[in-house]
Amino acid sequence: MFKIQTLNNISVNGLERLPRENFEVASEIQNPDAILVRSADMHKLDIPGSVKAIGRAGAGTNNIPVAQMSKRGVPVFNAPGANANAVKELVLASMLMASRNLAQSLDFVRKLDGDDKAMHEAVEAGKKKFVGMELPGRTLGVIGLGAIGVKVANAALELGMTVYGYDPAMTVQNAWQLNSGVRQAVSVDDLISKSQFLSVHVPLIDATRGLINAERIRLMKKQGVILNFARDAIVDQAAVIEALNAGQLYAYACDFPSNALKGHPRVIATPHLGASTGEAEDNCAVMVADQIREFLEQGTIRNSVNFPEAQMPLLPGKTRLCIVNENVPNMVGQISTTLAKHQLNIADLLNKSRGDLAYTIVDLDAQVPDVVEREIAQIKGVLATRTIAAR
């Protein structure tokens, strides 16, 4: 029986992928084998030594101490692309809200009073305050052409906008999805200086913290609109407020409200709603629950942010030994020597690496005595070991 701790509400459709015969799932549970999380901040949590995997039912993993987990030999999984359409739709809605002054005009209507005649007169007199702009012919710059950025760029093109994109590490898979009408910028500054609308879709990492700062906002075309549905710290809030007050920026739409932004007439803030659709919540939970189940039951790895992909079918009758180690020479040699010393024959072996980490799956015809796993665990550079008994 595997124990799974949930730190946020995870869609039932996802949790149902973890059958009750093999999985106990609860928000309060002792010594969990895995943790399922959405946005809960895990940096200050004391993550128990029993945890073998963490599953993020979403895209961003900046709320998880990934580097610390790597040192412990614990894979962190996410759900790439599973909520991308939901975020794209919110970005488009916010772009339209900003360009047509919808937030302010809805507020105006909400405050109207008097009879219908008085209201009609106030509407006709007041609407001139909310004259907006149309999108065709305006330029949108998209920073980060991953699952979300590509969808936003393609949709903006469909709306008649001129679209520039920038992503120095775009995957081939995402490049295949990108409409060929999206133009390539050579740098962030190049992209920003061409843009009146700017949408950021990068992860929050050291390199992207404060990516959109005062200097870069000044590069934007006058009356610019910044859309931030990635993470708050990617955009310098103080610089945004200054630019809004100076009329350099027309609007700031973001998914991360704060006291500084609250009440500003040119800010459209949603309560971290990007992934909050039934569809996205289901997609993310199902994807990550499947990945966690595969890892716990078979030791295979799909969509980890810190581990290599590792797929090898587990055949009936085979005992599987999974080893996480530093990516240094002679680890596989030492592992196989230890197995040979105990007369254990290797039926199949997979060794994959990613950065400083390597992951080895060894299938054996016989059971693995505890002493063998202990000896392997003591090899210098081995970070974690696990035996999956034959079925």
Ligand SMILES: NC(=O)C1=CN([C@@H]2O[C@H](COP(=O)(O)OP(=O)(O)OC[C@H]3O[C@@H](n4cnc5c(N)ncnc54)[C@H](O)[C@@H]3O)[C@@H](O)[C@H]2O)C=CC1
């Ligand atoms: N508001 C919300 O509810 C949601 C927010 N997000 C945020 O959006 C981010 C992006 O999500 P996805 O598109 O699904 O991720 P993704 O991993 O598919 O795409 C991120 C892209 O950013 C690129 N990138 C990284 N650093 C860059 C830099 N310095 N300059 C330009 N490009 C850079 C990468 O090469 C990658 O192509 C997530 O990390 C998360 O923080 C994601 C989902 C929901």
Ligand SMILES: O=C(O)CCC(=O)C(=O)O
């Ligand atoms: O789970 C959520 O609602 C947040 C989604 C998100 O921010 C992400 O997937 O990165």
